[in-house]
Amino acid sequence: MDTIVIVGASAAGISAADTLRQRGFTGRITLLGSESHLPYDRPPLSKQLLSGLWEPGRLWLRSAQQLAELDLNLRLGTTATGLDPCRREIALAEGEPVAYDGLIIATGAAPRRLPGDDLAGVHHLRTLDDALALRRRMRPRSRMVVIGAGFIGAEAAAVARDIGHFDETCDLGVRHGDLSERKFVAVYGRDGRVVGAIGAGMPKQLREARRLIVEQAEFPAEART
Ligand SMILES: Cc1cc2nc3c(=O)[nH]c(=O)nc-3n(C[C@H](O)[C@H](O)[C@H](O)COP(=O)(O)OP(=O)(O)OC[C@H]3O[C@@H](n4cnc5c(N)ncnc54)[C@H](O)[C@@H]3O)c2cc1C
Structure with a gap:
C-alpha cells in the first residue's frame, strides 16, 4: 500500500496518522481537513477557550516539529465531498480528486441543525x-x-x-x-x-x-x- 488518505484532521485523524507511522508505514499519508486550523483539541472550546482563560495556541494536538516528523501531506481547508470506491478516489469541493490505496474516514460529528439556525445571533x-x-x-x-x-x-x-x-x-x-x-x-x-x-x-x-x-x-x- 503506497498512499493512505485520512479524511478529518482532528483527534481521530491525527491519531490514525501517528499509529500508521509507529507501526512502520513509510508510504504517503494525506490528511484532509475542512478547517483551516492545525489539528486541535475540542474539549477546551467550551471551557478554557470560551472563558478567555486560554488562547488558541494552547489547543494544538501536535507541535510543528511533531507534525514534520509524521511527514504528512497535510491539506487543511480541504473538504472531501464524495468517495468513488471503484476508482479509489476522493472528490474534493475544490481541485482534483485524491487517489488512495487505503482510506480512513475520521470525520467526527456535526451539530444537529434546526430550522432558522442560520439567523444572525x-x-x-x-x-x-x-x-x-x-x-x-x-x-x-x-x-x-x-x-x-x-x-x-x-x-x-x-x-x-x-x-x-x-x-x-x-x-x-x-x-x-x-x-x-x-x-x-x-x-x-x-x-x-x-x-x-x-x-x-x-x-x-x-x-x-x-x-x-x-x-x-x-x-x-x-x-x-
Ligand atoms: C465544545 C466541545 C467540548 C468537548 N468536551 C469534551 C470533554 O470535555 N471530554 C471529552 O471526552 N470529549 C469532549 N468533546 C468531544 C471530543 O472533542 C470529540 O469526541 C472529539 O473531538 C472527536 O474527535 P474526532 O477526530 O473523531 O472528530 P472531530 O473532532 O469532530 O473532527 C472531525 C474533523 O473532520 C473534519 N471533517 C468533517 N467532514 C469533513 C470532510 N468532508 N472533509 C474534510 N474534513 C472533514 C471536521 O472539520 C473536523 O475537523 C467535546 C467536543 C466539543 C465540540
Whole structure:
C-alpha cells in the first residue's frame, strides 16, 4: 500500500496518522481537513477557550516539529465531498480528486441543525472558529439560550454565568426538562436576527431570548474510522 488518505484532521485523524507511522508505514499519508486550523483539541472550546482563560495556541494536538516528523501531506481547508470506491478516489469541493490505496474516514460529528439556525445571533459550538465567534459576542445585558442540555451546553452556560455577562442565563440544571432537544423545533427571527426559539411548554424568557447556541451531536458515535 503506497498512499493512505485520512479524511478529518482532528483527534481521530491525527491519531490514525501517528499509529500508521509507529507501526512502520513509510508510504504517503494525506490528511484532509475542512478547517483551516492545525489539528486541535475540542474539549477546551467550551471551557478554557470560551472563558478567555486560554488562547488558541494552547489547543494544538501536535507541535510543528511533531507534525514534520509524521511527514504528512497535510491539506487543511480541504473538504472531501464524495468517495468513488471503484476508482479509489476522493472528490474534493475544490481541485482534483485524491487517489488512495487505503482510506480512513475520521470525520467526527456535526451539530444537529434546526430550522432558522442560520439567523444572525445563533451560534453553534463545535469548532474553534465557533467558540471564538461566541466568545466575541458575550457581553453585558445579553441573554443566552442553550439548546442541547448535555455536557457542552452545560459548560457553555456555566462559563456565561461565571463571567457574569448575562442578565439572564438559563439554568440547565433546573430547566433540563424544558431544554430537552425534543421540545425545541425551530428558532425564529426578525430582520434576519434571532429573537427566540419555538418549543412546547417553554417559559417566556426562553421564547424571547436574543442569543442561542445550537449544540447537539448528530451522530451518537463521534469517531468513525
Ligand atoms: C465544545 C466541545 C467540548 C468537548 N468536551 C469534551 C470533554 O470535555 N471530554 C471529552 O471526552 N470529549 C469532549 N468533546 C468531544 C471530543 O472533542 C470529540 O469526541 C472529539 O473531538 C472527536 O474527535 P474526532 O477526530 O473523531 O472528530 P472531530 O473532532 O469532530 O473532527 C472531525 C474533523 O473532520 C473534519 N471533517 C468533517 N467532514 C469533513 C470532510 N468532508 N472533509 C474534510 N474534513 C472533514 C471536521 O472539520 C473536523 O475537523 C467535546 C467536543 C466539543 C465540540
